[in-house]
Amino acid sequence: MPSSDALLDAALEPVVGSKTAGALKKAFGIRTVGDLLAHYPRRYARRGELTAINDVPLNENVTIVAEVLDVRERPMRARKGSILEVRITDGRSGGIMTLTFFNQAWRAKDLKAGVRGIFAGKVGAYRGALQLAHPDYELFDGEDERDSADKDAAKWAMQPIPIYPATSTLASWQIAKVMEIVLATVRGGAELPDPVPPDVRNERKLLSLNEAILKIHQPETDADWQKARDTLRFQEAFVLQATLLDQRAKAKAQAATPRAPKAGGYLDQLDARLPFTLTEDQLTTGAEIAEDLQSSHPMNRLVQGEVGSGKTLVALRAMLQVADSGGQAALLAPTEVLAAQHLRSITNMLGPDLSASLMPTLITGQLPAAAKRQALLRTVSGQARIVIGTHALLSDKVEFFDLGLVVVDEQHRFGVEQRQALRVKTELTPHVLVLTA
Numbered sequence: 001m002p003s004s005d006a007l008l009d010a011a012l013e014p015v016v017g018s019k020t021a022g023a024l025k026k027a028f029g030i031r032t033v034g035d036l037l038a039h040y041p042r043r044y045a046r047r048g049e050l051t052a053i054n055d056v057p058l059n060e061n062v063t064i065v066a067e068v069l070d071v072r073e074r075p076m077r078a079r080k081g082s083i084l085e086v087r088i089t090d091g092r093s094g095g096i097m098t099l100t101f102f103n104q105a106w107r108a109k110d111l112k113a114g115v116r117g118i119f120a121g122k123v124g125a126y127r128g129a130l131q132l133a134h135p136d137y138e139l140f141d142g143e144d145e146r147d148s149a150d151k152d153a154a155k156w157a158m159q160p161i162p163i164y165p166a167t168s169t170l171a172s173w174q175i176a177k178v179m180e181i182v183l184a185t186v187r188g189g190a191e192l193p194d195p196v197p198p199d200v201r202n203e204r205k206l207l208s209l210n211e212a213i214l215k216i217h218q219p220e221t222d223a224d225w226q227k228a229r230d231t232l233r234f235q236e237a238f239v240l241q242a243t244l245l246d247q248r249a250k251a252k253a254q255a256a257t258p259r260a261p262k263a264g265g266y267l268d269q270l271d272a273r274l275p276f277t278l279t280e281d282q283l284t285t286g287a288e289i290a291e292d293l294q295s296s297h298p299m300n301r302l303v304q305g306e307v308g309s310g311k312t313l314v315a316l317r318a319m320l321q322v323a324d325s326g327g328q329a330a331l332l333a334p335t336e337v338l339a340a341q342h343l344r345s346i347t348n349m350l351g352p353d354l355s356a357s358l359m360p361t362l363i364t365g366q367l368p369a370a371a372k373r374q375a376l377l378r379t380v381s382g383q384a385r386i387v388i389g390t391h392a393l394l395s396d397k398v399e400f401f402d403l404g405l406v407v408v409d410e411q412h413r414f415g416v417e418q419r420q421a422l423r424v425k426t427e428l429t430p431h432v433l434v435l436t437a
Helices: 004-009 018-028 033-037 105-109 150-158 172-187 198-203 209-217 222-253 266-273 280-293 311-324 336-358 369-381 416-423
Strands: 043-046 061-075 082-089 096-102 116-126 129-133 136-139 160-163 300-304 328-332 361-363 386-389 403-409 431-436
Touching: 004 033, 018 172, 033 172, 061 096, 061 105, 082 105, 096 116, 116 172, 160 172, 160 222, 172 209, 209 222, 266 311, 266 336, 280 300, 280 311, 280 431, 300 311, 311 328, 311 336, 311 403, 311 431, 328 336, 336 361, 336 386, 361 369
Parallel strands: 096 129, 300 431, 328 386, 328 403, 361 386, 403 431
Antiparallel strands: 043 160, 061 082, 061 116, 082 096, 116 129, 116 136
16 A cells, blocks of 8 residues: 555546546546545535536536436437437426436336436437437435335435536536545555644544545535535645744744844935935835845845825835945836836835936847846946846846845736846845735
8 A cells, every 4th residue: 555645646547547537637627536535526416416407507517416307308300310208307396407318218128207317418408308318327226225114215316426626527426436445555554644633623623634625525514514614625724824924933034134123324315315204104114114124034025005005116215225334235016118117116215416416227039139238237337236127137147246135016917937037046035025016
Protein backbone atom coordinates (compact mmCIF):
# COMPACT_ATOMS: atom_id res chain seq x y z
CA MET A 1 0.00 0.00 0.00
CA PRO A 2 1.47 3.42 -0.91
CA SER A 3 2.22 5.95 1.80
CA SER A 4 -0.45 8.58 2.48
CA ASP A 5 1.49 11.37 0.78
CA ALA A 6 2.30 9.10 -2.16
CA LEU A 7 -1.38 8.17 -2.47
CA LEU A 8 -2.51 11.79 -2.81
CA ASP A 9 0.26 12.57 -5.30
CA ALA A 10 -0.30 9.39 -7.31
CA ALA A 11 -1.34 9.82 -10.94
CA LEU A 12 -4.91 8.78 -11.67
CA GLU A 13 -4.19 6.74 -14.79
CA PRO A 14 -2.85 3.60 -13.05
CA VAL A 15 -5.75 3.74 -10.60
CA VAL A 16 -8.77 4.35 -12.84
CA GLY A 17 -7.47 3.72 -16.36
CA SER A 18 -6.19 6.01 -19.08
CA LYS A 19 -9.59 6.77 -20.66
CA THR A 20 -11.24 7.89 -17.41
CA ALA A 21 -8.12 9.73 -16.25
CA GLY A 22 -7.98 11.57 -19.57
CA ALA A 23 -11.64 12.57 -19.33
CA LEU A 24 -11.20 13.91 -15.79
CA LYS A 25 -8.11 15.86 -16.79
CA LYS A 26 -9.83 17.41 -19.80
CA ALA A 27 -13.02 18.28 -17.93
CA PHE A 28 -11.68 19.49 -14.59
CA GLY A 29 -7.88 19.51 -14.70
CA ILE A 30 -7.86 16.56 -12.28
CA ARG A 31 -4.52 14.75 -12.52
CA THR A 32 -3.88 13.04 -9.17
CA VAL A 33 -5.76 11.02 -6.57
CA GLY A 34 -5.65 14.07 -4.30
CA ASP A 35 -7.22 16.23 -7.02
CA LEU A 36 -10.07 13.75 -7.39
CA LEU A 37 -10.73 13.49 -3.66
CA ALA A 38 -10.94 17.30 -3.55
CA HIS A 39 -13.67 17.28 -6.25
CA TYR A 40 -16.46 17.58 -3.70
CA PRO A 41 -20.18 17.17 -4.43
CA ARG A 42 -21.98 20.44 -5.18
CA ARG A 43 -25.20 19.21 -3.60
CA TYR A 44 -26.98 16.07 -2.40
CA ALA A 45 -30.18 14.47 -3.68
CA ARG A 46 -32.36 11.69 -2.25
CA ARG A 47 -34.12 8.77 -3.84
CA GLY A 48 -37.30 9.81 -2.06
CA GLU A 49 -37.13 13.46 -3.08
CA LEU A 50 -37.59 14.27 -6.76
CA THR A 51 -36.20 17.32 -8.55
CA ALA A 52 -38.59 20.10 -9.55
CA ILE A 53 -38.56 19.67 -13.32
CA ASN A 54 -40.25 23.01 -13.97
CA ASP A 55 -37.18 24.76 -12.51
CA VAL A 56 -34.54 23.27 -14.82
CA PRO A 57 -33.00 25.80 -17.26
CA LEU A 58 -33.16 25.37 -21.03
CA ASN A 59 -29.99 24.67 -23.01
CA GLU A 60 -27.98 23.70 -19.93
CA ASN A 61 -26.65 20.36 -18.71
CA VAL A 62 -28.60 19.21 -15.67
CA THR A 63 -28.69 16.27 -13.30
CA ILE A 64 -32.12 15.49 -11.86
CA VAL A 65 -33.76 12.83 -9.73
CA ALA A 66 -37.11 11.72 -11.21
CA GLU A 67 -39.56 8.84 -11.60
CA VAL A 68 -40.59 7.17 -14.86
CA LEU A 69 -44.20 7.96 -15.61
CA ASP A 70 -44.76 5.96 -18.80
CA VAL A 71 -42.93 4.60 -21.84
CA ARG A 72 -44.00 4.40 -25.47
CA GLU A 73 -42.36 3.49 -28.74
CA ARG A 74 -43.35 5.01 -32.08
CA PRO A 75 -41.97 4.68 -35.62
CA MET A 76 -40.02 7.48 -37.25
CA ARG A 77 -41.85 9.27 -40.00
CA ALA A 78 -39.08 10.14 -42.43
CA ARG A 79 -36.90 7.05 -42.12
CA LYS A 80 -36.71 3.54 -40.77
CA GLY A 81 -36.41 2.98 -37.09
CA SER A 82 -38.25 3.94 -33.95
CA ILE A 83 -38.22 6.54 -31.20
CA LEU A 84 -38.54 5.53 -27.57
CA GLU A 85 -40.18 8.28 -25.52
CA VAL A 86 -39.97 8.02 -21.75
CA ARG A 87 -41.90 10.54 -19.70
CA ILE A 88 -40.48 11.26 -16.26
CA THR A 89 -42.08 13.24 -13.47
CA ASP A 90 -41.11 15.04 -10.30
CA GLY A 91 -44.35 13.90 -8.71
CA ARG A 92 -45.58 17.42 -8.08
CA SER A 93 -46.44 20.71 -9.77
CA GLY A 94 -47.16 18.90 -13.02
CA GLY A 95 -43.43 18.69 -13.72
CA ILE A 96 -42.99 16.32 -16.67
CA MET A 97 -40.05 15.85 -19.03
CA THR A 98 -39.55 13.51 -21.97
CA LEU A 99 -36.48 11.37 -22.50
CA THR A 100 -35.98 10.59 -26.19
CA PHE A 101 -33.96 7.64 -27.51
CA PHE A 102 -33.55 6.88 -31.23
CA ASN A 103 -33.46 3.19 -32.24
CA GLN A 104 -32.94 2.05 -28.66
CA ALA A 105 -36.18 0.26 -27.91
CA TRP A 106 -34.34 -2.16 -25.63
CA ARG A 107 -34.13 0.53 -22.96
CA ALA A 108 -37.83 -0.04 -22.26
CA LYS A 109 -36.81 -3.16 -20.30
CA ASP A 110 -35.14 -0.96 -17.67
CA LEU A 111 -37.16 2.25 -17.92
CA LYS A 112 -40.47 0.99 -16.57
CA ALA A 113 -43.22 3.05 -14.97
CA GLY A 114 -42.51 3.67 -11.29
CA VAL A 115 -38.73 3.25 -11.54
CA ARG A 116 -36.66 6.10 -10.11
CA GLY A 117 -33.20 7.23 -11.00
CA ILE A 118 -30.81 10.06 -11.84
CA PHE A 119 -31.05 11.46 -15.36
CA ALA A 120 -28.50 13.80 -16.93
CA GLY A 121 -28.29 15.66 -20.21
CA LYS A 122 -28.82 18.99 -21.95
CA VAL A 123 -32.33 20.38 -21.58
CA GLY A 124 -34.12 21.12 -24.84
CA ALA A 125 -37.68 21.84 -25.90
CA TYR A 126 -39.81 19.96 -28.43
CA ARG A 127 -43.31 21.11 -29.26
CA GLY A 128 -43.42 23.15 -26.09
CA ALA A 129 -42.35 20.31 -23.81
CA LEU A 130 -39.04 19.85 -21.97
CA GLN A 131 -36.85 17.11 -23.40
CA LEU A 132 -33.57 15.29 -22.83
CA ALA A 133 -32.33 13.63 -26.01
CA HIS A 134 -30.25 10.48 -25.40
CA PRO A 135 -29.60 11.29 -21.74
CA ASP A 136 -27.30 9.39 -19.46
CA TYR A 137 -29.03 7.81 -16.51
CA GLU A 138 -28.58 5.49 -13.58
CA LEU A 139 -31.56 3.78 -12.03
CA PHE A 140 -31.74 3.27 -8.31
CA ASP A 141 -31.15 -0.24 -6.99
CA GLY A 142 -32.69 -1.48 -3.82
CA GLU A 143 -36.39 -1.73 -4.71
CA ASP A 144 -36.55 -4.90 -2.65
CA GLU A 145 -35.11 -3.01 0.31
CA ARG A 146 -37.67 -0.28 -0.13
CA ASP A 147 -40.45 -2.85 -0.04
CA SER A 148 -39.14 -4.46 3.16
CA ALA A 149 -39.36 -2.97 6.63
CA ASP A 150 -40.53 0.63 6.88
CA LYS A 151 -37.35 1.61 8.73
CA ASP A 152 -35.12 0.25 5.97
CA ALA A 153 -37.29 1.85 3.31
CA ALA A 154 -37.05 5.26 4.95
CA LYS A 155 -33.29 4.95 5.27
CA TRP A 156 -32.97 3.92 1.64
CA ALA A 157 -35.18 6.76 0.43
CA MET A 158 -33.46 9.47 2.48
CA GLN A 159 -29.81 8.50 2.08
CA PRO A 160 -28.02 11.47 0.48
CA ILE A 161 -26.81 10.94 -3.08
CA PRO A 162 -23.80 13.13 -3.99
CA ILE A 163 -24.30 15.20 -7.12
CA TYR A 164 -20.92 16.24 -8.51
CA PRO A 165 -19.97 19.11 -10.80
CA ALA A 166 -20.28 17.33 -14.15
CA THR A 167 -20.00 17.90 -17.89
CA SER A 168 -21.75 16.59 -20.99
CA THR A 169 -19.11 13.85 -21.21
CA LEU A 170 -18.84 12.97 -17.52
CA ALA A 171 -22.08 12.43 -15.61
CA SER A 172 -22.28 12.82 -11.85
CA TRP A 173 -22.71 9.11 -11.12
CA GLN A 174 -19.77 8.28 -13.40
CA ILE A 175 -17.62 10.49 -11.21
CA ALA A 176 -19.11 8.79 -8.15
CA LYS A 177 -18.11 5.36 -9.49
CA VAL A 178 -14.55 6.53 -10.09
CA MET A 179 -14.54 8.04 -6.60
CA GLU A 180 -15.55 4.66 -5.15
CA ILE A 181 -12.39 3.08 -6.58
CA VAL A 182 -10.20 5.60 -4.81
CA LEU A 183 -12.25 5.63 -1.61
CA ALA A 184 -11.81 1.88 -1.32
CA THR A 185 -8.11 2.54 -0.71
CA VAL A 186 -8.90 5.13 1.95
CA ARG A 187 -11.41 2.79 3.56
CA GLY A 188 -8.85 -0.01 3.39
CA GLY A 189 -6.52 1.72 5.81
CA ALA A 190 -4.53 4.37 3.94
CA GLU A 191 -4.20 7.20 6.45
CA LEU A 192 -4.40 10.56 4.70
CA PRO A 193 -2.05 13.25 6.04
CA ASP A 194 -4.16 15.52 8.24
CA PRO A 195 -2.70 19.04 8.56
CA VAL A 196 -4.86 19.82 11.61
CA PRO A 197 -3.16 18.70 14.86
CA PRO A 198 -5.13 16.12 16.90
CA ASP A 199 -5.53 18.43 19.91
CA VAL A 200 -7.04 21.17 17.74
CA ARG A 201 -9.27 18.63 16.01
CA ASN A 202 -10.48 17.20 19.32
CA GLU A 203 -11.08 20.62 20.84
CA ARG A 204 -13.33 21.62 17.94
CA LYS A 205 -14.90 18.15 17.65
CA LEU A 206 -13.84 17.75 14.05
CA LEU A 207 -13.51 14.56 12.03
CA SER A 208 -10.20 13.13 10.94
CA LEU A 209 -9.32 13.79 7.31
CA ASN A 210 -10.07 10.14 6.44
CA GLU A 211 -13.52 10.34 8.00
CA ALA A 212 -14.25 13.70 6.38
CA ILE A 213 -13.29 12.47 2.91
CA LEU A 214 -15.39 9.33 3.24
CA LYS A 215 -18.44 11.14 4.60
CA ILE A 216 -18.35 14.03 2.14
CA HIS A 217 -18.40 11.59 -0.78
CA GLN A 218 -20.47 8.75 0.66
CA PRO A 219 -22.66 10.04 3.49
CA GLU A 220 -25.31 7.90 5.09
CA THR A 221 -27.15 10.87 6.60
CA ASP A 222 -27.25 14.63 6.15
CA ALA A 223 -25.37 14.95 9.43
CA ASP A 224 -22.47 13.02 7.87
CA TRP A 225 -21.82 15.38 4.97
CA GLN A 226 -22.56 18.46 7.07
CA LYS A 227 -19.96 17.42 9.67
CA ALA A 228 -17.51 16.54 6.89
CA ARG A 229 -18.09 19.89 5.19
CA ASP A 230 -17.42 21.75 8.46
CA THR A 231 -14.22 19.76 8.97
CA LEU A 232 -12.94 20.39 5.45
CA ARG A 233 -13.78 24.10 5.66
CA PHE A 234 -11.85 24.43 8.90
CA GLN A 235 -8.95 22.47 7.47
CA GLU A 236 -8.79 24.79 4.44
CA ALA A 237 -8.82 27.88 6.65
CA PHE A 238 -6.25 26.32 9.01
CA VAL A 239 -3.85 25.50 6.17
CA LEU A 240 -4.24 28.99 4.73
CA GLN A 241 -3.56 30.68 8.05
CA ALA A 242 -0.63 28.37 8.81
CA THR A 243 0.86 29.11 5.39
CA LEU A 244 0.48 32.86 5.92
CA LEU A 245 2.12 32.61 9.34
CA ASP A 246 4.95 30.59 7.84
CA GLN A 247 5.45 33.17 5.10
CA ARG A 248 5.39 35.96 7.67
CA ALA A 249 7.99 34.16 9.76
CA LYS A 250 10.19 33.67 6.70
CA ALA A 251 9.78 37.33 5.78
CA LYS A 252 10.83 38.38 9.28
CA ALA A 253 13.86 36.15 8.98
CA GLN A 254 14.98 38.12 5.92
CA ALA A 255 17.06 41.23 6.25
CA ALA A 256 16.22 44.63 4.81
CA THR A 257 17.98 47.98 4.97
CA PRO A 258 16.22 50.31 7.45
CA ARG A 259 15.08 53.48 5.71
CA ALA A 260 14.85 56.30 8.25
CA PRO A 261 13.47 59.74 7.36
CA LYS A 262 15.83 62.70 7.27
CA ALA A 263 15.10 66.05 8.83
CA GLY A 264 14.82 68.63 6.09
CA GLY A 265 15.15 65.92 3.46
CA TYR A 266 13.11 65.14 0.37
CA LEU A 267 10.04 64.08 2.35
CA ASP A 268 9.94 67.25 4.42
CA GLN A 269 10.43 69.33 1.27
CA LEU A 270 7.48 67.60 -0.43
CA ASP A 271 5.20 68.10 2.59
CA ALA A 272 6.16 71.77 2.72
CA ARG A 273 5.19 72.42 -0.89
CA LEU A 274 1.87 70.57 -0.89
CA PRO A 275 -0.99 73.04 -1.49
CA PHE A 276 -3.30 71.11 0.83
CA THR A 277 -3.32 69.39 4.20
CA LEU A 278 -3.04 65.62 4.35
CA THR A 279 -6.18 63.83 5.50
CA GLU A 280 -6.28 61.94 8.78
CA ASP A 281 -6.30 58.60 6.92
CA GLN A 282 -3.31 59.64 4.80
CA LEU A 283 -1.39 60.71 7.91
CA THR A 284 -2.23 57.50 9.79
CA THR A 285 -1.34 55.26 6.86
CA GLY A 286 1.83 57.23 6.16
CA ALA A 287 2.95 56.96 9.79
CA GLU A 288 2.48 53.18 9.80
CA ILE A 289 4.42 52.83 6.54
CA ALA A 290 7.17 55.13 7.81
CA GLU A 291 7.57 52.96 10.90
CA ASP A 292 7.71 49.76 8.81
CA LEU A 293 10.36 51.25 6.52
CA GLN A 294 12.67 51.81 9.51
CA SER A 295 12.60 48.09 10.36
CA SER A 296 15.50 45.77 9.57
CA HIS A 297 12.93 43.30 8.20
CA PRO A 298 11.19 43.88 4.85
CA MET A 299 7.82 45.63 4.91
CA ASN A 300 5.00 43.92 3.04
CA ARG A 301 1.99 46.23 3.24
CA LEU A 302 -1.23 46.65 1.26
CA VAL A 303 -2.89 50.07 0.87
CA GLN A 304 -6.49 49.93 -0.33
CA GLY A 305 -8.49 52.99 -1.28
CA GLU A 306 -10.93 54.34 -3.81
CA VAL A 307 -9.78 56.20 -6.91
CA GLY A 308 -8.84 59.74 -5.88
CA SER A 309 -8.24 58.85 -2.22
CA GLY A 310 -4.55 59.73 -2.43
CA LYS A 311 -2.88 56.32 -2.64
CA THR A 312 -0.23 57.65 -5.04
CA LEU A 313 0.67 60.48 -2.66
CA VAL A 314 0.99 58.01 0.23
CA ALA A 315 3.28 55.86 -1.95
CA LEU A 316 5.33 58.90 -3.04
CA ARG A 317 5.95 59.92 0.56
CA ALA A 318 7.23 56.39 1.25
CA MET A 319 9.49 56.65 -1.83
CA LEU A 320 10.98 59.92 -0.57
CA GLN A 321 11.70 58.42 2.85
CA VAL A 322 13.69 55.72 1.04
CA ALA A 323 15.40 58.38 -1.11
CA ASP A 324 16.33 60.28 2.06
CA SER A 325 18.27 57.19 3.16
CA GLY A 326 20.13 57.03 -0.18
CA GLY A 327 17.97 54.29 -1.72
CA GLN A 328 15.80 53.95 -4.80
CA ALA A 329 12.12 53.15 -5.25
CA ALA A 330 10.50 51.33 -8.18
CA LEU A 331 6.81 51.71 -9.08
CA LEU A 332 5.43 48.82 -11.13
CA ALA A 333 2.29 49.64 -13.15
CA PRO A 334 0.19 47.18 -15.21
CA THR A 335 0.10 49.21 -18.46
CA GLU A 336 2.26 51.76 -20.28
CA VAL A 337 -0.57 54.29 -20.15
CA LEU A 338 -0.84 53.99 -16.36
CA ALA A 339 2.95 54.11 -15.97
CA ALA A 340 3.10 57.36 -17.97
CA GLN A 341 0.25 58.79 -15.88
CA HIS A 342 2.14 57.96 -12.69
CA LEU A 343 5.26 59.68 -14.04
CA ARG A 344 3.33 62.89 -14.84
CA SER A 345 1.49 62.84 -11.52
CA ILE A 346 4.63 62.27 -9.46
CA THR A 347 6.60 64.88 -11.38
CA ASN A 348 3.83 67.44 -10.82
CA MET A 349 3.67 66.71 -7.10
CA LEU A 350 7.46 66.95 -6.73
CA GLY A 351 7.81 70.19 -8.64
CA PRO A 352 10.84 71.20 -10.73
CA ASP A 353 13.42 71.34 -7.93
CA LEU A 354 12.68 67.96 -6.34
CA SER A 355 12.21 66.38 -9.76
CA ALA A 356 15.67 67.56 -10.79
CA SER A 357 17.17 66.02 -7.64
CA LEU A 358 15.25 62.74 -7.68
CA MET A 359 15.06 62.39 -11.47
CA PRO A 360 11.89 60.25 -11.86
CA THR A 361 12.57 57.89 -14.77
CA LEU A 362 10.23 55.88 -16.99
CA ILE A 363 11.12 52.42 -18.30
CA THR A 364 8.68 50.67 -20.65
CA GLY A 365 8.93 48.31 -23.57
CA GLN A 366 8.01 51.01 -26.10
CA LEU A 367 10.77 53.46 -25.22
CA PRO A 368 13.07 54.37 -28.14
CA ALA A 369 16.47 52.68 -27.91
CA ALA A 370 18.36 55.87 -27.03
CA ALA A 371 15.86 56.84 -24.32
CA LYS A 372 15.92 53.34 -22.86
CA ARG A 373 19.74 53.32 -22.68
CA GLN A 374 19.68 56.62 -20.82
CA ALA A 375 16.96 55.38 -18.44
CA LEU A 376 18.90 52.18 -17.71
CA LEU A 377 22.07 54.18 -17.03
CA ARG A 378 20.27 56.51 -14.63
CA THR A 379 18.83 53.49 -12.81
CA VAL A 380 21.99 51.44 -12.41
CA SER A 381 24.01 54.49 -11.35
CA GLY A 382 21.48 55.50 -8.69
CA GLN A 383 20.93 58.87 -10.33
CA ALA A 384 17.23 58.01 -10.71
CA ARG A 385 15.86 57.73 -7.17
CA ILE A 386 12.34 56.96 -8.48
CA VAL A 387 11.90 54.50 -11.36
CA ILE A 388 8.46 53.95 -12.87
CA GLY A 389 7.67 51.24 -15.39
CA THR A 390 5.73 48.24 -16.61
CA HIS A 391 6.79 44.60 -16.95
CA ALA A 392 9.92 46.00 -18.60
CA LEU A 393 11.26 46.67 -15.08
CA LEU A 394 11.43 42.89 -14.59
CA SER A 395 13.92 42.50 -17.45
CA ASP A 396 17.42 41.27 -16.67
CA LYS A 397 18.72 44.41 -18.36
CA VAL A 398 17.28 46.62 -15.62
CA GLU A 399 19.69 46.92 -12.68
CA PHE A 400 19.40 49.14 -9.63
CA PHE A 401 22.08 50.83 -7.55
CA ASP A 402 20.21 50.43 -4.24
CA LEU A 403 16.59 49.31 -4.56
CA GLY A 404 14.93 49.93 -1.21
CA LEU A 405 11.21 49.97 -2.01
CA VAL A 406 8.97 48.31 -4.58
CA VAL A 407 5.52 49.85 -5.08
CA VAL A 408 3.08 47.66 -7.02
CA ASP A 409 -0.05 49.26 -8.49
CA GLU A 410 -3.04 46.97 -9.11
CA GLN A 411 -1.35 43.83 -7.83
CA HIS A 412 -3.97 41.48 -9.34
CA ARG A 413 -2.37 42.16 -12.73
CA PHE A 414 0.95 40.70 -11.60
CA GLY A 415 1.85 37.19 -10.54
CA VAL A 416 3.91 36.31 -7.48
CA GLU A 417 6.90 35.32 -9.63
CA GLN A 418 6.77 38.64 -11.48
CA ARG A 419 6.81 40.63 -8.26
CA GLN A 420 9.59 38.42 -6.94
CA ALA A 421 11.68 39.30 -10.00
CA LEU A 422 12.00 42.86 -8.68
CA ARG A 423 12.85 41.73 -5.15
CA VAL A 424 15.93 39.84 -6.28
CA LYS A 425 17.44 42.88 -8.00
CA THR A 426 19.10 43.92 -4.75
CA GLU A 427 21.34 42.25 -2.18
CA LEU A 428 18.88 42.73 0.69
CA THR A 429 15.14 42.22 0.27
CA PRO A 430 13.42 45.54 -0.55
CA HIS A 431 10.35 46.79 1.26
CA VAL A 432 7.10 46.23 -0.66
CA LEU A 433 4.01 48.44 -0.83
CA VAL A 434 0.98 47.30 -2.84
CA LEU A 435 -1.73 49.73 -3.99
CA THR A 436 -5.21 48.53 -4.90
CA ALA A 437 -8.68 50.00 -5.26
